[in-house]
Amino acid sequence: MIKITSLALLAAAYLCSSAWAGMGGKTDLMKAQPVFEREKGANFRFEGFVGERIKNNQRNWLLTAPLSNPSMLQMFRDRDKPQSRDLLPWSGEFAGKYLISAVQGYRITKDRQLRDFLRGFVAELISTQAEDGYLGVWPNESRLFKPGPWDLWSVYHVMLGLYLWSEETGDEAALKACLKSADLICKMALDEGKRTIEADSYEMNQSCIHIFTLLYEKTGNERYLRMAKEIEKDWQTPPSGDYIRTALAGKAFYQCPKPRWESLPGLQAIGELYYITGDEKYRTAFINLWKSIAKYDRHNTGGFSSGEQAVGNPYDPGAIETCCTVAWMALTVDMLRLTGDSRAADELELTFFNGGIGAQDMNGRWWTYNTPMDGVRRASAHDIVFQAMPGSPELNCCSCNAPRILGCLSDWAVMKSDDGVVLNYYGESVFEVPIGSSGRVKIAQKTDYPRDGYIRLIITPDSQRQFALRLRIPCWSKKTVVKLNKEPIKDVTSGTYLVIERTWKQGDEVEIEFDMSPRFWVKEPESEKKASIYLGPILMAYDQRYDVYEPHNLPAIQPKSKVEKAPDWVYMSPPMMLRRFSTTDGRKITLCDFASAGMGGNKYVSWLNVEGLKPVPFDIDSPFRGAE
Ligand SMILES: [Zn+2]
Structure with a gap:
């Protein structure tokens, strides 16, 4: 039997659940x-x-x-000795x-x-x-x-x-x-x-x-x-x-x-x-x-x-x-x-x-x-x-x-609920977690995430095991496709967990495709004409290491710009990802992921020149203030 539900919020708390031991608590x-x-x-x-x-x-x-x-x-x-150092x-x-x-x-x-x-x-x-x-x-x-x-x-x-x-x-x-x-x-x-x-x-x-x-x-x-x-x-x-x-x-x-x-x-x-x-x-x-x-x-x-x-x-x-x-x-x-x-x-x-x-x-x-x-x-x-x-x-x-x-x-990265496993982290990895009193399940992720949005999960329990697998569906992924053993799952809702409760067996696979299309957070006041660009969870930044423009005099980026892969960085200390965007005057600009920005000592900018977008107020359902 397959039971699949999406939950926005679980119950406030499970009173006196015996499955729990808190931070080691009684x-x-x-x-x-x-x-x-x-x-x-x-x-x-x-x-x-x-x-x-x-x-x-x-x-x-x-x-x-x-x-x-x-x-x-x-x-x-x-x-207790006369101090030889000045303590802070x-x-x-x-x-x-x-x-x-x-x-x-x-x-x-x-x-x-x-x-x-x-x-x-x-x-x-x-x-x-x-x-x-x-x-x-x-x-x-x-x-x-x-x-x-x-x-x-x-x-x-x-x-x-x-x-x-x-x-x-x-x-x-x-x-x-x-x-x-x-x-x-x-x-x-x-x-x-x-x-x-x-x-x-x-x-x-x-x-x-x-x-x-x-x-x-x-x-x-x-x-x-x-x-x-x-x-x-x-x-x-x-x-x-x-x-x-x-x-x-x-x-x-x-x-x-x-x-x-x-x-x-x-x-x-x-x-x-x-x-x-x-x-x-x-x-x-x-x-x-x-x-x-x-x-x-x-x-x-x-x-x-x-x-x-x-x-x-x-x-x-x-x-x-x-x-x-x-x-x-x-x-x-x-x-x-x-x-x-x-x-x-x-x-x-x-x-x-x-x-x-x-x-x-x-x-x-x-x-x-x-x-x-x-x-x-x-x-x-x-x-x-x-x-x-x-x-x-x-x-x-x-x-x-x-x-x-x-x-x-x-x-x-991976947590436990009272009925199974909660998968929060996506990226190339293998997690092995206990199931029930004696079982274990291995969850392998084959993926290039967060560079792209496709993730293949290979679920390998030690033997057939019944448990709920909660998959985080990020609030930023507008359309998410999830397939269980090639069969699409309906009603996948962003900003919730997708709960797949079933008897898992060796060789089960879940495929996930997140929507990685660019999103913009418009800086306020709007008159500054600055915005941050996200691809999936990744904030993009300009670092002069990867392009020729002055960080504080950048061409305006076209919000509808098609995102292209930039050529690989062939020197030491490569960035995690490089992408090219179109500018409003017909040129190209190379951006890297924020975590890689500035690693060569160059100045970087994450508030970029982007025109024609209206700010969206913060809401916990829209924490990135995502402008269209
Ligand atoms: Zn500190």
């Missing part, structure tokens, strides 16, 4: 459950250019960063940010060398923990609730890294160290009366609420929930962020008192508080905040922030900091878990292929601090060199954090 503690969840048992093989990016990231960063930057851990050991308020975050991204990277490659390397890193990190549980880099007089350093923020990253590592490997010492650190913070707050508002740097330090929600879900220890609730109270004390009341009043994230990016792990905690309490106010607040960022502060590149914060204008030319884009992706993974709304996965794809990997050196040695819509790409080691220190020349907030852009593929 289901009996949770009053609500995510609609989709990370598939912990998945094996991934990403091929093509994404596979190369993942390999390069592992080889040239994850396996080398702590060796080339020994101060990453040395600064913990030196905390956030220096203690580097080890945690590195570890979070490295665990995610390990989930993807399951590489033995990386696992052994990280085991050593984690053991050394734990060995620096103070007797009382402190896991930071500051001397006694500056720790945790003391104003100045962003110490609760930094320790949060270390704790989250240890937590994720313990979840992945079962390393009990890592979990114990994380809990010991949590217990110290709880003792100071719950027994000694310290409040996070005393620590100043409100949005940074209060974002440690996230780890306390996760640890409550994991252990059921009421003190962790009380700690989270105390921070929720502190949010209401000016000048803290007051996120929940702001969102429930119908205001956008940029209108809250603390719209900097460091607030985002705090917003993630709001989603977790919904699972813990079942209180709809948390769900509503979370969704409102997420939607408002998508509407007002997510740029055409999929990147988030203008000058490190939300400002309510997606055209603002302020720096699009890589850390902010990482935090936006983490928040969007949680939006997808919470709602099962395929448009959240569309956002992840947009960010990933454009502003996300556009922040990475294709050889994996560095990442940007700022990946502007128009401009040049600089290594973060140039842009924020002030963060480099003796013993850690390559460390800064973004270099440590950015590999999460690749690593979080393990969170969203």
Whole structure:
């Protein structure tokens, strides 16, 4: 029997579904459950250019960063010595940010060398923990609730890294160290009366609420929930962020008192508080905040922030900091878990292929601090060199954090629903995922996507298996053709999941053809006559490396232009794709994918001259503001 349905939104949440274990949480503690969840048992093989990016990231960063930057851990050991280095308020975050991204990277490659390397890193990190549980880099007089350093923020990253590592490997010492650190913070707050508002740097330090929600879900220890609730109270004390009341009043994230990016792990905690309490106010607040960022502060590149914060204008030319884009992706993974709304996965794809990997050196040695819509790409080691220190020349907030852009593929590329598999990522790959209690299914993608729109899925269960396969039908694909074993499927709706529920057998094939015709996002005000061009999920950009025009004096592109393949780039460091468009004066212009723009150091432009189009207001159903 074949049952095929399209769903715009799945049910709000499946109450007390036994199929779930949350982020490792105890289901009996949770009053609500995510609609989709990370598939912990998945094996991934990403091929093509994404596979190369993942390999390069592992080889040239994850396996080398702590060796080339020994101060990453040395600064913990030196905390009580007269300091030989000038710590930044956030220096203690580097080890945690590195570890979070490295665990995610390990989930993807399951590489033995990386696992052994990280085991050593984690053991050394734990060995620096103070007797009382402190896991930071500051001397006694500056720790945790003391104003100045962003110490609760930094320790949060270390704790989250240890937590994720313990979840992945079962390393009990890592979990114990994380809990010991949590217990110290709880003792100071719950027994000694310290409040996070005393620590100043409100949005940074209060974002440690996230780890306390996760640890409550994991252990059921009421003190962790009380700690989270105390921070929720502190949010209401000016000048803290007051996120929940702001969102429930119908205001956008940029209108809250603390719209900097460091607030985002705090917003993630709001989603977790919904699972813990079942209180709809948390769900509503979370969704409102997420939607408002998508509407007002997510740029055409999929990147988030203008000058490190939300400002309510997606055209603002302020720096699009890589850390902010990482935090936006983490928040969007949680939006997808919470709602099962395929448009959240569309956002992840947009960010990933454009502003996300556009922040990475294709050889994996560095990442940007700022990946502007128009401009040049600089290594973060140039842009924020002030963060480099003796013993850690390559460390800064973004270099440590950015590999999460690749690593979080393990969170969203393929997920599980209560009845099967959710396929969000398209591109050359093989994913192997558990089915039921003992089965497995291999999903191989034969495709050149996103260079073109044709994808062939070869589904190979270990034996005949009944499950629902959810296929993301992107909101931008106006007409999508899907065939199951050569038979066309009816009623394929963009912006939803196509659900194919059946008994799958070896050799089953699904073919997908997405509509990759050009789409335009017209920049406002309209009088600027600028627009962004998308082919499928890919934002196109002009880079002088590939053509002769001055980036700021480009000929106008004909909106009805036929898109042609440009000749292949025959030199080193080829772009992911090159296409030619016609100009209104009868010439041709070569554009590349945004992620490849600027890799040779040339100036690039993603707001192109396109005439004769009217802007379309943002709508969550039309997040690309797609003009005809
Ligand atoms: Zn950063």
